[in-house]
Amino acid sequence: MRSGFRLLLLSVFILISACATNQEEEVLPEEIYYEQARDAMKSGNFNEAERNLDFLETYYPFGRYAEQAQLDLIYSRYQNLDLEGARAAADRFLRLHPQSQHADYALYMRGLASYNLDVSLAARYFPIDPTERSPGEQRQSFRDFSELLNRYPDSEYAPDARQRMIAIRNRLAELEIHAARYYIKREAYVAANNRARFVVENYSTTPSVETALIILAETYQFLDLKKAANDAIKLLALNYPNSDAFNEDKEFQGTMLKREDRSLTSVVTFGLMGDE
Numbered sequence: 001m002r003s004g005f006r007l008l009l010l011s012v013f014i015l016i017s018a019c020a021t022n023q024e025e026e027v028l029p030e031e032i033y034y035e036q037a038r039d040a041m042k043s044g045n046f047n048e049a050e051r052n053l054d055f056l057e058t059y060y061p062f063g064r065y066a067e068q069a070q071l072d073l074i075y076s077r078y079q080n081l082d083l084e085g086a087r088a089a090a091d092r093f094l095r096l097h098p099q100s101q102h103a104d105y106a107l108y109m110r111g112l113a114s115y116n117l118d119v120s121l122a123a124r125y126f127p128i129d130p131t132e133r134s135p136g137e138q139r140q141s142f143r144d145f146s147e148l149l150n151r152y153p154d155s156e157y158a159p160d161a162r163q164r165m166i167a168i169r170n171r172l173a174e175l176e177i178h179a180a181r182y183y184i185k186r187e188a189y190v191a192a193n194n195r196a197r198f199v200v201e202n203y204s205t206t207p208s209v210e211t212a213l214i215i216l217a218e219t220y221q222f223l224d225l226k227k228a229a230n231d232a233i234k235l236l237a238l239n240y241p242n243s244d245a246f247n248e249d250k251e252f253q254g255t256m257l258k259r260e261d262r263s264l265t266s267v268v269t270f271g272l273m274g275d276e
Helices: 002-025 030-042 046-059 066-079 083-096 103-117 136-151 158-185 189-202 209-222 226-239 264-268
Strands: none
Touching: 030 046, 030 066, 046 066, 066 083, 066 103, 083 103, 103 136, 103 158, 136 158, 158 189, 158 209, 189 209, 209 226
């Protein structure tokens, strides 16, 4: 029995030693990891590319391919839809290489990852309006693109970043309109007015301004603030003379505020209770 037990222990020890030896033997020259990663990227196998880039960064963090490998890792993670990982890799690159000639690329990719981060896997298959989701990632993306344009205005990535910033502003404005419509539905007209006013004051170049002015005019009318309502209508007529809010005689006719027969409980709780 004792001999058998000793033989078993010896076998386990030899097996562990062999595994350790094999693991040591699996460390390849940095050129091999880099070439394998590049070949994998060319063939679209970004899982394999990321694996080799991780090995390269682990075993040769200060090697001759370190900077390029970190850039490739950002791209590979982005292509693998690991958007948080791509953003983290971009952050790390900017910390390690703040003066790199490729810092504009890292900034661009960080902004791009944030830009798409709120588009979950489910949203790719279900009709989820991106303007109805939390704007946190969009704001972060806007800051990243803004930093890119401020630091590298002549970057090859600047034109696309500028266009995405416009798209982000449009999304944020639409989000405010969604909120205003929600408050109108709940007959919280002061809250709806505040949201619409925020759009007019902060997103004046977005397509949502027309709707925001209509909401302002109607809510001001409901609140019996005649001068403010007339000012909003004048702005609407000046900037959007063909708006559907005007009838054939160019008179303003609001249609958003439709009173419903709702209980006091429903109004006070924004519709979360009552009217069931």
